[in-house]
Amino acid sequence: VSDVPSGDERFESFFELAEPRLRRALVAAYGVDAGREAAGDALSYAWEHWDKVRGLKNPLGYLYRVGQSSTRRRKTPIVFARPDGHDPWVEPKLAVALAGLTERQRLAVVLVHGYGWRPAEVAEVTGLRVPTVQTHATRGLARLRHALEVHNHAR
């Protein structure tokens, strides 16, 4: 997260680094459709207000909140349905199990365990505290395993 350029860096450079992080965080929280839409809204906001955004201390955290505001306005259901033509080996219950977690648990599990973010990085973007992220990551993973009847507790 700290690699995100600021100051006079060009928007395109910022976009390249911010897009995957914002999209993944908002998709984890709000589902594939609503999350992607929210990330698009947030990045568009950054584009329209680049002079302001580039001067922010934590632009990703700010834009994450912009994305959150966007989802509140749209009120799109949280859905993790797999796209058409998906790989057949993906666990069929996974979408439902993921949707069954709380928003914070999904954020922590997906970003920490799924994408390898450090808890501090999750905290910086989402505004949660590091211990809170760790707690949600642990509990969320346990709930996900339980829902999918995965009994290997390695890691």
Next chain:
Amino acid sequence: MPDDLMTEVRTMLDDGAAPITLDELSDHGSLATALPIRAPRRASWIVAGVAAAAVVVIVAAFAIITTGEDRQAVATFASASVDCAPSPDANLQVFLPLGATDEQIEAARVALAQTPGVAVDRYLDHQGAMSQFACIFANNPGLVGSVSATDLPVSFAVKSDSVDDEMIARLKATPNVTAVYTPADWQTHVDEERAGEVDPTTPYQP
């Protein structure tokens, strides 16, 4: 197995939500009315003048036909029906760090009071925080008994003219402030605490 599970999660989410391209940003053109800060207007002076006049007329009409109570458009903890609210009339709760000194608390109070559009409604000391905690966990006296008042952070219930992202960011930037809760944030937090999804030994952490 968790690695396999997480690989599946990544596959599902990355396949479902493809990367956003720069070209797509123009498709989000309705943002000016949707997001916290409106985009700069490029309307002519004439159009801007007409718009300003219309706003004046609408505001004046609104002021004439509404009571003072009706004009308070920002949801308060009471109007949002939040359980165990810090103050019915406030619309934000601003938390200070655990162990905040009297000087830090006073400095935060002054800073909040000096923030345009913000008025401090109530200070919740450790005992006030304990009352809130006891309200949340009214059905779990064992848990309430295991926590002492000084384990909980003090806070201010404040009345703010707005509760948008800019205001929240501004309040979060206030010295010695660790978290800012809207009524919606608060109810979510209460629900999560009651469901055991937040560590009750570290309550009220954002």
